[in-house]
Amino acid sequence: MSADQVDRALDALATGAAPKLPELSAVLEAELGSIAPVAPRRPIRQLAVFVAASLIYAGLLLAFLSLRADLGGLPMAWIVGAGLAWFTGFSLATYFALVPARGSMVPRWRAALVITAITSVAFIALGLNIHPSVPGVSLDYGMPRLLHGHGCLWLGLATALVPVILGAIFLRGAVPVFSRWIAATLGAAGGCLGGLLLHMHCKIADGAHIGIVHGGVVVVAAALAALLVPRATDRPFR
Secondary structure, three states: HHHHHHHHHHHHHHHHOOOOOOOOOOOHHHHHHHHHHHHHHHOOHHHHHHHHHHHHHHHHHHHHOOOOOOHOOOOOOHHHHHHHHHHHHHHHHHHHHHHHOOOOOOOOOHHHHHHHHHHHHHHHHHHOOOOOOOOOEEEEEHHHHHHHHHHHHHHHHHHHHHHHHOOOOOOOOOOOOHHHHHHHHHHHHHHHHHHHHHHHOOOOOHHHHHHHHHHHHHHHHOOOOOOHHHHHOOOOOO
């Protein structure tokens, strides 16, 4: 719109006459004509699909890998309690990453930040301090051979991969602010699922391995997700 057109439009408004607006360009008309309605997010449905798909994926991995050899000799209270702790971390992180507060369209980044911090620290501390074993069956690498158990880190991250990708798909275009915190929480959720799988599969029972490697899966998955996932979630649907 030229300066003369603007002046004439202002003069027409001052005199009460309706100004003649310039016609839309063909390109803009084509863009407007191509706009299609987008279905709104259904967070609770997405949460249910996310949890179900993630657990099925982890269950298939565990079926392929087999249960830990020392499972029968470990205290059942510890097996159940630690398993519930991993599952609770997975569930809470998933909920805060995917489901916004009532009346809001934006995920709860503050709650997501808190649960990411808690899970990142709590499972390292849990593994370092509580690690029952079965003599002659469980393995004990200890700190000197900590790196010998690096395979559990990769297995935990592989378990976290599907939940993180699924969460990124669900949140694409829905996180206008603080996307890195939400992405980190998705990573923490996937890391907790990886920790749950390792809890049921890995027979290495020393505190250094369980705390640093198993618990570290949450930290590494959260950091990688915070780095990579916003590249997908920050892009609007097209």
